[in-house]
Amino acid sequence: xNSLVLTNPELANPVHxxxxxxxxxxxxxxxxxxxxxxAIARDRERRLPWDELERFxxxxxxxxxxxxxxxxxxxxxxxxxxxxxxxxxxxGSLGQIPQNHFYAVELLRVNxxxxxxxxxxxxxxAGVRFGNALAEIGTRTAHDRTTRLKREDGRLRIHGRKFYCxxxxxxxxxxxxxxDDDGLQQFAFIQRDTPGVEIIDDWSGFGQRTTGSGxxxxxxxxxxxxxxxxxxxxxxxxxxxxxxxxxxxxxIDVGIARGAxxxxxxxxxxxxxxxxxxxxxKASDDPLAINEVGRLAIRLHAAEALLDRSGRVLDAATAExxxxxxxxxxxxxAEARAxxxxxxxxxxxxxxxxxxxxxxxxELGLDRHWRNARVHTLHDPARWKYFAVGNYYLNxxxxxxxxxx
Numbered sequence: 153x154n155s156l157v158l159t160n161p162e163l164a165n166p167v168h169x170x171x172x173x174x175x176x177x178x179x180x181x182x183x184x185x186x187x188x189x190x191a192i193a194r195d196r197e198r199r200l201p202w203d204e205l206e207r208f209x210x211x212x213x214x215x216x217x218x219x220x221x222x223x224x225x226x227x228x229x230x231x232x233x234x235x236x237x238x239x240x241x242x243x244g245s246l247g248q249i250p251q252n253h254f255y256a257v258e259l260l261r262v263n264x265x266x267x268x269x270x271x272x273x274x275x276x277x278a279g280v281r282f283g284n285a286l287a288e289i290g291t292r293t294a295h296d297r298t299t300r301l302k303r304e305d306g307r308l309r310i311h312g313r314k315f316y317c318x319x320x321x322x323x324x325x326x327x328x329x330x331x332d333d334d335g336l337q338q339f340a341f342i343q344r345d346t347p348g349v350e351i352i353d354d355w356s357g358f359g360q361r362t363t364g365s366g367x368x369x370x371x372x373x374x375x376x377x378x379x380x381x382x383x384x385x386x387x388x389x390x391x392x393x394x395x396x397x398x399x400x401x402x403x404i405d406v407g408i409a410r411g412a413x414x415x416x417x418x419x420x421x422x423x424x425x426x427x428x429x430x431x432x433x434k435a436s437d438d439p440l441a442i443n444e445v446g447r448l449a450i451r452l453h454a455a456e457a458l459l460d461r462s463g464r465v466l467d468a469a470t471a472e473x474x475x476x477x478x479x480x481x482x483x484x485x486a487e488a489r490a491x492x493x494x495x496x497x498x499x500x501x502x503x504x505x506x507x508x509x510x511x512x513x514x515e516l517g518l519d520r521h522w523r524n525a526r527v528h529t530l531h532d533p534a535r536w537k538y539f540a541v542g543n544y545y546l547n548x549x550x551x552x553x554x555x556x557x
Contacts, residue, residue, distance in 0.1 A: 167279040168212035169223070173231040176216045180235040183211055184242035191243040192517030198361045200353075201246055205281070205322050208239075214250055215277045217257050222273040229396065229470065230463030233403040237459070240407025241414070244524035245362040247407050249319045251400045252284030256327040258396045259339055263382050271378075272341060275325070283323030283344070285314035285368040295554065299370065301330035301338055301380070308377060309348070310340060310370035320344070320351055321364030328370070329383055337384040340375045348373030359520070359527030387553045390478040392470045394555040395485040399462055401531050402485060405492035406455050408528065412499035412521035413452050416445065419507045419518070441506050448495075448502050455488070455495045462488040479550040482557045486537040493534040496525035532556045 170176050187204055194201055208214065217232060218224025227235075232254060240247025260272055276282070288297060299312025310330055320326045326349070328340045342349065348371045355366040386393040424435035432438055462484040469481035500522025504511045511518050540557050543549040551557040 165206070165210050165279075167210050167215070167277065169277060170212040170216050170225050170227075172225060173227045176213060176225060176227050176231055176235055177238070179211050179213055180238040183208060183213070184238050187239065187246050188242040192520065194243065194245070194362055195520045196514070196517055200321070200362050200364065201243075201249075202322070204243075204246060205249065208246065208250070209279045209281060214253060214279070214281060217254055217261075218273045218276055219261060219269075222269060223277055224273065228463065229399060229466040230460055233399050233459055233463050236400055236403035237407035237410065237456075240404045241411040242407075244404065244408045244411070244520070244528065245360050247404050248360055248363050248528060249322060250281070251397075251404065252286070252319055252327070253282040253323070254400055255393075255397045256282040256284065256339070256341070259327075259383065259386055259393055260341075260381060262391045262393055263339075263386050268378065268381060272325075280325060281319065281323045282341070283317060283320030283326045283364075283368075285317045285320055285326050285328040285370075287314065287316040288312075289315040295556075297329055297331055297337070299328065299330050301332045301340060301375070303333060304372070308340075308375050308380070309372045310342065310375060311372060312370050314368045314370075316365050317351075317368045318363045318365040320368050321353055321366065326351075326368060328368070336382070339381045339383040341379040341381065342370075342373060342375045346373045346375070357527045359523030359525070387555065390473045390475045390553070392466060392473060392478060392481060394553055394557060395462075395466055395469070395478070395481040397555055398482070398485045398489055398532065398557065399459070399466055401528070402459055402462065402488040402492045404528055405489075405496040405525065406452075406459050408521055408525045409452055409455065409492065409496040409499040412496070412503045412525075413448060415518060415521065416448070416499070416503040416506060419503065419511060420445070423510060424507050425510075435506075444502060444506055448499060451491070451495045451498065455491045458484075458488040458491055475550065478553070479544070482551045482553075483541055483544045486540050486551070486557055489532070490534045490537040490541070493529040493537075496529060497522065500525045 216225045216227045220226040236247050325341050330338050332338050350369040352367040420435045426432045426435045426438045430438040465484040466481040469477040540551045
């Protein structure tokens with residue numbers, strides 16, 4: 153089964169090149185309809201989505217952020233977020249798997265040299281998927297790193313172990329955050345089949361079950377000099393790398409919320425029973441259920457609106473990155489992240505509450521929305537988003553540049 157992802161896409165099935173924002177959204181909607189069909193079974197059985205990812209890659213959606221001067225569509229941040237939300241509404245895991253692929257493409261756009269951009273962007277357009285090996289488990293904080301890039305016998309080699317490596321299981325390259333001999337953070341675009349790289353499918357989260365967010369171990373794996381891009385430099389000056397990563401997380405959450413909301417409407421109309429005191433014959437006529445659906449709809453629409461707004465602010469900062477414009481983008485995205493965190497959890501919970509006991513049956517798979525939301529929203533907690541937003545508006549404090557805002 154793994155041979156599917158190990159195949160060089162340039163020599164296998166052709167990959168469509170998307171040319172516009174509108175086309176990207178149309179392709180995403182068509183794929184989402186396809187992905188929705190098997191989402192419950194994939195979650196229940198933890199059936200890894202190899203076939204779905206091949207269709208996802210060949211659709212051209214993984215290449216939509218490649219700049220136009222390198223042959224891509226260079227779509228807006230608003231469009232990227234909408235694409236991720238559309239896919240996440242159908243299957244939260246499939247929506248999250250490309251998150252760090254897009255993040256790596258953005259870091260390459262910001263910090264890569266001309267040769268790196270030309271070569272690696274061409275790979276992306278040919279269907280190469282980037283995974284990630286950024287986070288580590290067991291460090292003092294989630295921001296600490298111990299994985300090293302060492303020069304040994306004239307070659308650069310990586311030593312260390314990563315976890316939460318979403319997408320690495322399915323990727324041809326695994327962008328890896330390392331500390332070099334000078335103590336600087338670098339991004340190594342290492343190929344997955346490099347000797348000394350071991351990908352372990354040990355992700356056991358109760359939500360987002362098929363993201364492949366397990367371990368990657370590096371035992372002296374060699375990486376070429378031309379596959380190293382500075383990570384640290386993206387945060388030593390105003391760039392959009394941080395808020396860009398965060399808007400993708402917000403899009404995943406709002407997509408999960410949308411999926412739960414739509415399942416709530418369907419279940420209330422078709423399967424749920426009204427409460428006896430309501431005096432009505434259908435759950436969809438229950439006045440208290442109607443009230444709860446209205447409250448949920450307003451929160452969901454507000455979250456979607458804030459997501460779009462944050463994308464527009466981020467687009468402006470991308471065009472003219474200054475300390476002020478990047479800070480404004482970070483705050484706008486933080487606002488979206490706070491509300492999307494809350495609405496995704498609320499929507500998953502209200503689905504079960506309003507659906508009643510029948511909605512809890514395992515075979516229906518309705519609980520996956522809450523589980524997916526609970527696991528994914530653990531990225532960069534919302535409580536610190538509120539602090540950053542309040543400190544910005546009340547005290548004029550710009551948020552830190554480190555990728556979590």
